[in-house]
Every structure is written in C-alpha cells, then in structure tokens.
Amino acid sequence: GESVGLHLPTLSVQEGDNSIINCAYSNSASDYFIWYKQESGKGPQFIIDIRSNMDKRQGQRVTVLLNKTVKHLSLQIAATQPGDSAVYFCAENGGTSYGKLTFGQGTILTVHP
C-alpha cells in the first residue's frame, strides 16, 4: 500500500487499551462532524457522526465527544484491537447543508498485539 506515515501524527497503543484520537476544527459555523477510518489501500469508512446540538455520542466500542467552546473533537475507541490499526480522519461540514466536507489532517493508529 501507499505510504501514509510521512506527515501525519501517530498513536501507538497495546491491544486491549483504550485509544483517544483528537481533532481540532477551525470553522465555528460547522454543525456536523464525522469520523472516518481509512485502512491501507482502501477508501475512508464512516465510523460515527455527531451534530453540534450534542456533546457526546456512542456507538459500538466508539464514542465521539464534541467541545464547541474550544472547537475540539475526539474519538475514543474502547478495547482497541489490531484491526483498528488505520488512519483516522475527522471531517466537518462548515455549516453547509449540501454535503461539502472539510477533512482534518488525520492520525495514524497502530495497535500492537
């Protein structure tokens, strides 16, 4: 697969640990946020989303936290597994309603057995 490690922040964890991936966004007009997972050689895969009228949303093993005051988004992965190793991107809609998304820089998560 292609190299994706040259410019992105990295997070290394042990299998079974909890992971927290952070994202700062800049557009205060954004009211919808998405986390994507991109495995090597694949397109981004939707994980979880949150609207600005919420500050927390939970899925299966994942939780997204939104702090609008400091424009910060985080993704928590519980009991991280080797299959969670990937690049994780946050995306924001800039307050638009026609689907345009702006992506964050991404974080490489590596899970060690």
Add this chain to the structure above:
Amino acid sequence: SAVISQKPSRDICQRGTSLTIQCQVDSQVTMMFWYRQQPGQSLTLIATANQGSEATYESGFVIDKFPISRPNLTFSTLTVSNMSPEDSSIYLCSISGREDTQYFGPGTRLTVL
C-alpha cells in the same frame, strides 16, 4: 447502504497524458463528489459533480485540468488532464448519504512518471 465502485483501481501513466476515472453507484444518489488525497496527506475536495449541469469546483481546481461528467444519478467520471508527477495521488469519489454524511468509494491510485 449503496455500493460504490471505481475504475481503474490503480494506474501508472506517462506525463502529458490524461486518465479518466469512473465512479459507479448501485443506486441513485443526489450528490456525488470527487476528492484528491496526495501521498501522506488528508483528503481535499476537488468538485461536486452535478447531474445535468457543470460541476462546481473548489478553489485551486479548474475544469480544464479536472473535467467531470455526471450523465445520470448513478455514474460520474473525473479526468485528470495533461498529467504531471505532481498529480500522483489517490482519487476518491463519494456520495451523499443520510443527512450530511458521505460514503466513499475504494479510490483510484494514480502514479505519474
């Protein structure tokens, strides 16, 4: 959820040539988008492919370099024209889903020599 396919999955091209990338969806969708992901980078929106009208391009992208077609609600093409090595990237199509969510195809990995 809709199945999105892209052709080709990868290609190696000579500078000065053009490549057309196809995006096919197995159901009708309102909006389709094209993104570029340069090596080790995040995703950048190139344009929104509008059915029956000209695509809407983002700042820094022009129709002469990246002509886009959207003949119907299930299909779109992106052409990378007069390629140079700087065009080496992953090109991704996405579709609008529920609310403002976008779902991505597997990507086309382009290398320009």
